[in-house]
Structure formats: structure tokens, C-alpha cells
Amino acid sequence: xxxxxxxxxxxxxxEGRISILxxxxxxxxxDYFLWYKKYPAEGPTFxxxxxxxxxxxxxxxxTVFLNKSAKHLSLHIVPSQPGDSAVYFCxxxxxxxxxxxxxxxxxxxxxxxP
Amino acid sequence: DAGITQSPRHxxxxxxxPVTLRCHQTENHRYMYWYRQDPGHGLxxxxxxxxxxxxxxxxxSDGYSVSRSKTEDFLLTLESATSSxxxxxxxxxxxxxxxxxxxxxxxTRLTVV
Numbered sequence: 001x002x003x004x005x006x007x008x009x010x011x012x013x014x015e016g017r018i019s020i021l022x023x024x025x026x027x028x029x030x031d032y033f034l035w036y037k038k039y040p041a042e043g044p045t046f047x048x049x050x051x052x053x054x055x056x057x058x059x060x061x062x063t064v065f066l067n068k069s070a071k072h073l074s075l076h077i078v079p080s081q082p083g084d085s086a087v088y089f090c091x092x093x094x095x096x097x098x099x100x101x102x103x104x105x106x107x108x109x110x111x112x113x114p
Numbered sequence: 115d116a117g118i119t120q121s122p123r124h125x126x127x128x129x130x131x132p133v134t135l136r137c138h139q140t141e142n143h144r145y146m147y148w149y150r151q152d153p154g155h156g157l158x159x160x161x162x163x164x165x166x167x168x169x170x171x172x173x174x175s176d177g178y179s180v181s182r183s184k185t186e187d188f189l190l191t192l193e194s195a196t197s198s199x200x201x202x203x204x205x206x207x208x209x210x211x212x213x214x215x216x217x218x219x220x221x222t223r224l225t226v227v
Contacts (some may be wrong), residue, residue, distance in 0.1 A: 006156075034215050043204050043218030044157070089156060101147070101172065102216060106156035 003027045004092050006105035013112050019077040021108050023090030026071065030092040034102065035064060035075050038087045047088070048075070080112045117141055120205050120219040127226055133192040135222050137205030139185075145208035146188040147216065148172075148180065150201040157204065163188055195226040 005024045013019045023033075031052040036044040050057040050064045050073070057064050063076045077084055090105040117140030127133050137146060148160040149172075159172030161180040169180050177199060181189045192199055202223050206216040 036215075041221075043206075043220050045218070046215040049215060091157075101159055101162060103159075104149075104157040106154060 001026070002105075003030075004090055004103050004105040006088075006090055006108050008108050009106070010109045010111070013080045013110065015082055015112055015114050016079045019075075019080045019084065019110055019112065021075040021077075021088050021090075021110065023073045023075075023105055024071055025073075025092050027092070027094070027103075028071070029094045029096075031096050032093045033064070033066060033073050034091045034093075035062075036089040036091060036104075037084075038089065038107070044089060077110075080110075082112050082114050085110055085112045118205060118207055118217055118219045120203075120222050122222060123220065124223045125225070127195050127224070129196060129226055130194050133195050133224065135190045135203055135205075135224070137188045137190070137219060139188075139207050141207060141209065142185055143207040143209055144185075146182065147206040147208070148178075148188070148190045149204045149206065149218075150174065151204060151221075152201050160190065160203075192224075195224075197226050200224060200226045 003026050034049040035047040037047045038044040048059050048062045048064050050066050055066050066073045087107045087109045089107045091102040093100050093102050119138050121136045147162040149157045151157050158174045160178050163169045163182040179191045202221050204221045205219040208216050
């Protein structure tokens with residue numbers, strides 16, 4: 001059973017528009033959420049994170065929103081750029097508990113078209 | 115940038131042979147992880163370590179073993195490689211950054227034929 005779900009395998013967006021990547025989770029004990037970006041032939045790199053005590057975190061063009069009641073988070077990229085084309089992984093952890101390992105979703109491949 | 119290197123970067127091996135992948139860090143971090151990435155499965159945790167000689171299983175540990183005799187090195191061994199272990203393997207370290215994220219290595223692409 002998947003604890004972190006990214007139901008959209010791919011997303012295509014026009015350059016300059018908003019990209020919205022979605023993630024759902026099932027474990028209510030998760031208290032920290034992260035987004036990673038991965039280019040081909042490279043390791044994933046940290047993008048942005050949010051604690052469960054917040055509902056929004058912003059870093060430049062990237063904003064993560066957390067809706068705890070719906071167990072849903074989303075990553076907004078505004079404006080989208082061709083260099084944002086990559087696979088995006090959502091991850092979650094229960095850092096307050098004994099099991100603090102990151103659990104990842106399956107990823108969403110974002111394509112930003114010029 | 116955290117110093118984490120994986121070796122080899124690419125390897126082709128035959129079914130039934132043992133294979134060892136190495137992860138080396140220069141940051142003296144306590145926690146180290148091995149993940150595998152497969153299409154349709156994302157990143158799945160194989161094993162992790164929370165100190166020298168302290169390791170534990172992850173989600174997909176069958177067929178894999180690990181060892182950590184030094185803080186800087188975390189080895190992943192496939193005792194008898196199978197085609198289902200063809201994958202890209204990533205090592206990660208958990209640093210002290212406030213974002214609580216992991217830093218990943220560049221990966222090892224393993225093909226079992």
C-alpha cells in the first residue's frame with residue numbers, strides 16, 4: 001500500500017504558465033513533506049519542504065501548499081521555465097516518531113514547452 | 115555541497131554473480147541510505163544505516179545486504195544478482211540542514227543480464 005501517491009505520471013505545461021504538481025498521502029503521522037527534482041542521469045536534488053504545522057512555504061518561483069485535512073500537498077511553479085522539465089518526487093517523513101525515513105511517491109514528469 | 119560519491123557509475127553483471135556498490139561520504143553524517151529507482155515505482159528504500167555497524171531494512175530489502183564498517187562508507191551487496199535487480203541505485207545522506215532533506219549521490223546504473 002502506497003503511503004505517498006503521485007497520481008499523475010506526467011504533466012505538460014507551456015513556458016510562462018503555472019505548473020501544479022499534486023501529491024496525496026495516507027499516513028496521518030507524517031509531519032514533514034519535501035519535493036525533489038530529478039534530471040536524467042543525475043541524483044534527486046532537494047527543492048522545497050514544508051512542516052505539518054504550516055500550510056504554505058514559498059521559495060522564489062516554487063510554492064508548496066499543504067492541506068492536512070485532505071492529506072494533500074501541491075507544488076506550484078510560477079512561471080514555468082523549460083529548465084524546470086524534470087521528474088518531481090514528493091516525499092514524506094515522520095520525524096517526530098521513531099521512523100524518520102523519507103518515503104517517496106512514484107514521481108511526475110514535468111515537461112515545459114517553449 | 116555535501117560530498118557523496120557512488121561507485122561504480124555503471125555496471126553490467128551476469129545473473130547469479132555477487133555485486134557490491136559503494137557509497138562514500140566526506141561529511142561525517144550519521145545516517146546513510148540506499149534507494150533503488152524503477153519506472154512506475156519511484157524511489158524505494160532498500161536499507162539504511164544510523165551509525166557504524168548499525169543498519170536496518172527498508173521496504174525492498176530482499177536479496178540485498180549492507181555493511182558500514184566506517185562512517186564514510188556504506189556498501190550495498192547483491193549476494194546473487196537477478197534480473198529483477200536491474201535498476202538505478204542511489205545512495206543518500208541525511209545532513210544537518212534545517213530542511214531535513216537528504217542529499218543524493220549521482221547513482222549507479224546496474225544491469226543484470
